Amino acid sequence: MVQYNFKKITVVPTGKDFIDIILSRTQRQTPTVVHKGYAISRLRQFYMRKVKYTQQNFHEKLSAIVDEFPRLDDIHPFYGDLLHVLYNKDHYKLALGQINTARNLISKIAKDYVKLLKYGDSLYRCKSLKVAALGRMCTVIKRIGPSLAYLEQIRQHMSRLPSIDPNTRTVLICGYPNVGKSSFINKITRADVDVQPYAFTTKSLFVGHTDYKYLRYQVIDTPGILDRPFEDRNIIEMCSITALAHLRAAVLFFLDISGSCGYSIAQQAALFHSIKSLFMNKPLIVVCNKTDLQPLDGLPEEDMKLVMEMKAEAMKTVVGQAGEAADEDAVLLTMSTLTEDGVIAVKNAACERLLNQRVEIKMKSKKINDCLNRFHVAIPKPRDQKERPPCIPQAVLERKAKEAGEIEKRKLEKDLENENGGAGVYSADMRKHYMLADDEWKYDVMPEILDGHNVYDFVDPDILQRLEELEREEGLRLEQEADDDDFEMDGKELTPEEQEALAEIRKKKSLLIQEHRIKKSTAESRPIVPRKFDKDKKYTTERMGRQLTSLGLDPSKAIERIRGRSVSRKGRKRERSLAGDDEVGDDAMDVDGDQPRKKLRLRSQSISRSRSRSRPPSEVVPGEGFKDSAQKVKAMKIGKKAVKARNKDARRGEADRVIPNLKPKHLYSGKRSTGKTDRR
Incomplete structure (x- = not known):
């Protein structure tokens, strides 16, 4: 079954719009910068590409117009005659013929000028040939402007024809x-x-x-x-x-x-x-x-x-x-x-x-013969001379009669409407069809908003049971938190020596807190003294060791830890200085000759990774809507792929055309002859 849908025919632009679309696309999608210093073969290729690309775009657009409009000789005679009656078959064919001729002329112009461009001897000669080629193509399109306008009118009328x-x-x-x-x-x-x-x-x-x-x-x-x-x-x-x-x-x-x-x-x-x-x-x-x-x-x-x-x-x-x-x-x-x-x-x-x-x-x-071969009607052979007419049981007939009577008695909504004032006056009662446990509930008034709250948010038959579960769960959680917070030692399980040490520690802790509070109150007026000018030597490993020893604790592990930190800090500085030197090879040794610089760089990288750094792009932040980092990475890939074509076309958005610069330099610069220079 053939279906004709004339609504799918593409819009036919006017001659001026046609030229603007094609030349703008050529400008966007071909290189635009060329220099005198280029080799002549590169200059020729640059301008040949522009001519070929313009011809190809004209050819595609014109071919789409010729192919999408129906051919009156190929479609159903009803549509052929209808289009002839509405638009005149001769004018219609002439318009399409002119489009086809223009397409062939543009192909011939491009072929001729590409041949001339192959022998262009300078940048000026190649550019002049390119301008001439594009100008002749645009002239051809201007000449078929009336045909394009006529076909657009036909397209609009055909899109309104019934299917x-x-x-x-x-x-x-x-x-x-x-x-x-x-x-x-x-x-x-x-x-x-x-x-x-x-x-x-x-x-x-x-x-x-x-x-x-x-x-x-x-x-x-x-x-x-x-x-x-x-x-x-x-x-x-x-x-x-x-x-x-x-x-x-x-x-x-x-x-x-x-x-x-x-x-x-x-x-x-x-x-x-x-x-x-x-x-x-x-x-x-x-x-x-x-x-x-x-x-x-x-x-x-x-x-x-x-x-x-x-x-x-x-x-x-x-x-x-x-x-x-x-x-x-x-x-x-x-x-x-x-x-x-x-x-x-x-x-x-x-x-x-x-x-x-x-x-x-x-x-x-003739098709019926193929169908008849597939049919087979089975006719039973008579067993005796008795006649067996079709019989419907009496009970079935009585039931059918009863149902027919009920249907006649039952009033329809249309009958009720006619009895109660007709359309526009009668309002159908929807509540009588509600399926409830008790029919008396059908017309109960139930508020939607009560005391500023939505009633349906609180309608839950199991709400009391769920409330009990929530309270029980909250009680368990509070008990668990109380157990976790009970970390203060009461000192009952400790030996007398340990109790004395604990009392000393608590005393020292209270003194430190008091000292810190005093410092905090005078922090604004007190000058900051660097550690190397600290005369009292308050913060040294020896003093810390003496204090811990006086408390009866072993200070060796604490001192080792602090020394390890200072060594790693010095080593990091050393590696940074080595990384800043001029590289003379991966196998070059450091100053002391202990290990290659490559190993130092790797170590410095591992150390720098251990320090704080910015969040990687694949890490999921709460509220972004991603399940995990794999899903986020996949979404980022799809997003990049979606904008890739638009970025290639150098388009600002998803629109058909964007002219980023209304006065491009290559059209408004160079030698100018006498006369008006407002348009070039």
Whole structure:
């Protein structure tokens, strides 16, 4: 099944926009800086690349326009004729032909100038050839400006055309203007066609869809047709003629028997006979509309005779189609779109006849032989002479009758609406369908906000149980914290010597705290004395050792630890000084000849790593929304990849074009001739 979607055709830019887009892209995506000192081969290559790139972009854009617009000879005849009626086939083909010619001309210009650039002997000559090539390409595009504008107008109009499938099940409505065609399609489909009490309200084809026997049908509303010569018909009428000529559909010819449309039954019958050749081999139904104003039985004799003639013609068109010739009632139907009397009957009759015709055509086709080989109908052999008609048990019949009675008794929402004031007055009661444990609860008023709180935040049947669990958990946590905080020694488990040492330590601790507080209170006015000028020698390892020894503690490990720190600090300084020297090789020895500098550098790196450093990019910070560092690294990779193409194009954002400098230097500098220099 072929589907035509003209909404996907790309926008056709105007000639000026076309040139701006291509030249801007060439400027962005090719190198822009060249110097006189370059080799001549490099200069030639620089300008040849610009010419080729511009030609390639023009070729791609023009090819997209030529390929996306439909070729009238390759698409369905219905669409081909419809486009011819709307836009004139010759003008359409000429415009596309000019686009194709421009594409070939630009390719030829680029080929010629690339050949000349191969023999350019200076920067000035190469640049002049490049400017000439791009100028001639732009001139070609300017000349096809009217064709581009015409194709853009066609594209806009085609995008508004309805999406009609020429091969699916279709019901086509035709007739004089203002006979009720649009009202009918609004009744049987969800289409919203404008309906007004004057002629030619519908100016184009409108499509709606309806269902019958679980199948989807396409309903097409055509503009009104007047009874006049073919060459005098306008574009609006020709749309209807095209649809009648090319679509295999069930045709509903609408007849206004009341005459309120402004045309007599004789005029409508003349139109029917003038276009009856378009109804051949199609299911045709003559629909007498507006029976609420004029019943069919009350027509004058002359008008009734004309209606019967149309009925006889309609019978002729369907002779031989699935035995429908004998069913005369299905050819002439009456209805009123105002009262909706007979609307569904007309729809069902048209769909049924169309379905029968399609089945008949498929039965006559060659494909049916392949299908019949797969079918097998099993017929049981008779065992005796008894007749066994189909039998439905009495209990089933009684139950069906009971259900039908209940359905009749049950009131629907529509009945309640009609009883209580109709649409806009009646408000449906939704609470009666609530499924609750007790029906009396259905109309209880439950507040949403109470005392400034959302009620639904506190509606929890297990809230007391959860509160108890939380309190129990909080109590356990507090007990655990109390156990952890109980780290002060009471001295009961210690020996007398250890108790004396503990008392000394506590005394010393209190003295230090007091001293610290005194220093803190006088810190602003007290000068800072460097350690090397400390006359009292308060902070030395010997003094610390004497103090610890006096307390009865072994100071050796503390002294070793402090000396180890000072040695590592000196070694670090030494390594930094070595790293700052000029490197003479990885195997060069240090001053003392103890170890190679390479090992020193490695050691200094390991030491520097042990010190504090800034957070690595892959580390997850709380609140960033990442599960772990692997997920963060993956997200960073995807983000870099997403902006890579944009960064390559040197674009500021995601827009199509960015001109970072409105006056680029290469266009506004250099020698200038006499005259105006405001544009160069």
